Amino acid sequence: MKPKARPLAVEEHSPSRYFIVENGTVRDLEPEEYSRTPVYETVGSYSVERRFVKPEEKVEIVYEGKRPPKQTVPVLVSHNGTATVLSSWNDLESHPESLAEVKEVRVARAVKQVFVLKAL
Numbered sequence: 001m002k003p004k005a006r007p008l009a010v011e012e013h014s015p016s017r018y019f020i021v022e023n024g025t026v027r028d029l030e031p032e033e034y035s036r037t038p039v040y041e042t043v044g045s046y047s048v049e050r051r052f053v054k055p056e057e058k059v060e061i062v063y064e065g066k067r068p069p070k071q072t073v074p075v076l077v078s079h080n081g082t083a084t085v086l087s088s089w090n091d092l093e094s095h096p097e098s099l100a101e102v103k104e105v106r107v108a109r110a111v112k113q114v115f116v117l118k119a120l
Contacts, residue, residue, distance in 0.1 A: 017041060017042055018039055018040070018041055018042070018111070019039075019040055019042065019106075019108075020035050020037050020038065020039055020040070021037075021038075021040070021075065021083050021085055022037065024082045024083060024084075025081055025082060025083055026075065026077055026081075026083040026106070034113060035113065038085075038110055039110070039111050039112065039113060040073075040075065040085075040106075040108040040109065040110055040111065041108060041109045041110075041111045042106055042107070042108055043068075043069065043072055043107045043108060043109055044066075044068065044106075044107040045104055045105065045106045045107060046063070046064075046104070046105045046107070047103070047104060048099050048102045048103060048104065048105060060093065060096075061092065061093055061096050061099075068089055068107045069107075069109075070089070071109060072089075072107045072108055072109050073085060073086060073087065073088060073089075073108055073109075073110070074086045074089060074091075074092045074105050074106070074107065074108070075105070075106040075108045076092075076098065076099070076102045076104075076105055077102065077103060077104040077105070077106060078101045078102050078103065079101055079102075079103045080101075084098075085108070092105075
């Protein structure tokens with residue numbers, strides 16, 4: 001007996017999970033809100049701290065925990081609240097000095113809003 005195909009799950013979203021970058025700042029997307037601007041889903045986040053290492057050690061960004069998935073992009077949130085969406089993690093790793101004024105790096109995935117029409 002074959003199992004029945006399950007319908008695609010529709011994700012309920014909490015406002016803090018989805019956000020937009022508007023006028024250079026991160027703003028949570030409200031559940032009833034529709035936006036034509038790119039919407040991002042927060043997959044994770046990193047706080048930023050500085051460390052001093054010996055000269056012979058690698059001078060790279062150190063990730064504590066898991067490295068971010070390649071399908072995501074970094075969103076840099078600075079101490080003054082401005083936000084910058086980079087195109088890839090390679091951009092961040094090639095310019096680590098961009099983290100100097102950053103308090104948080106959000107791991108984000110671009111998503112689209114769709115409308116679902118349910119039969120009554």
